[in-house]
Amino acid sequence: MKIGGTIINYYFHCKRQCWLFSNRINLEDNSEDVHIGRVIHEIKSEKNKKSEISIDNVKIDKITDDYLVEIKKSDSDIEAAKWQTLFYLKKLKDKGIYKKGKLEFDEKNKQDKKIIYLELTDEIENQLEDLINNIENLIKNDKIPNSENDKKCKKCAYYEYCYI
Numbered sequence: 307m308k309i310g311g312t313i314i315n316y317y318f319h320c321k322r323q324c325w326l327f328s329n330r331i332n333l334e335d336n337s338e339d340v341h342i343g344r345v346i347h348e349i350k351s352e353k354n355k356k357s358e359i360s361i362d363n364v365k366i367d368k369i370t371d372d373y374l375v376e377i378k379k380s381d382s383d384i385e386a387a388k389w390q391t392l393f394y395l396k397k398l399k400d401k402g403i404y405k406k407g408k409l410e411f412d413e414k415n416k417q418d419k420k421i422i423y424l425e426l427t428d429e430i431e432n433q434l435e436d437l438i439n440n441i442e443n444l445i446k447n448d449k450i451p452n453s454e455n456d457k458k459c460k461k462c463a464y465y466e467y468c469y470i
Contacts, residue, residue, distance in 0.1 A: 308363045309438050311390040317441050318386035321451040323464050328445040331467070361401060366394050373408040374398060381411040381420050382458070388424060389437065395426040396434055 316324035326332075359366045368375040376391040391407040398405055407424030444451070453459065453468040462468075 309393075309441055310363045311365075311393055313441060313445075314393045314437070315383075315386040315390040317437070317444070318389055319383050319458075320454055320456075320462065320464075321444060322453055322468065323462060324441065325444055325447070325451055326464055326467065328441075361397055364394055364397055366398075369398075369405065370408075372406060374405040375408045375410060377410045377412060379411075380413055384409075384422070387411075388422065389434075391424055392426060392430055393434060395424065396431060399426060 313324055313328055316327055359369055366374055367377045374391065374394055376387065376394065378387050381387075387409055391409050395405060395407050407426070409422040409424060411420040411422075413420060459465055459468065
């Protein structure tokens with residue numbers, strides 16, 4: 307399986323979720339949070355027609371003159387969102403397109419939108435290579451990772467799979 311941005315994000319969020327999704331066990335169609343995220347994405351896309359860009363196996367929310375922009379519903383897992391955005395920056399760089407990253411969080415009930423700026427460095431590219439190797443090893447493993455029993459699990463699309 308080719309590694310994409312969602313798999314990168316899930317790896318940081320939960321190894322079990324990453325493994326399940328990567329092994330084609332998809333329970334996201336039943337998740338209200340996933341549905342809300344898709345609706346936000348569709349609304350943003352409607353405002354900026356032709357803003358989403360597909361490259362290889364990834365979909366980038368928006369590209370401006372200076373930035374690759376990734377839009378998230380919330381800042382509940384910033385580290386996962388950062389690495390997903392850095393992965394997209396690397397994909398663009400591999401195609402000869404050099405951009406900086408801009409990570410926007412559309413938080414409900416917050417007036418100020420949170421924005422994080424990112425840059426792809428040689429050190430980060432090396433870390434991405436290690437990260438992709440780690441993810442590939444996780445996905446190839448026949449044993450599913452254990453559930454994390456964390457408070458974030460209650461909102462996960464895989465909650466019923468892991469706990470019921």
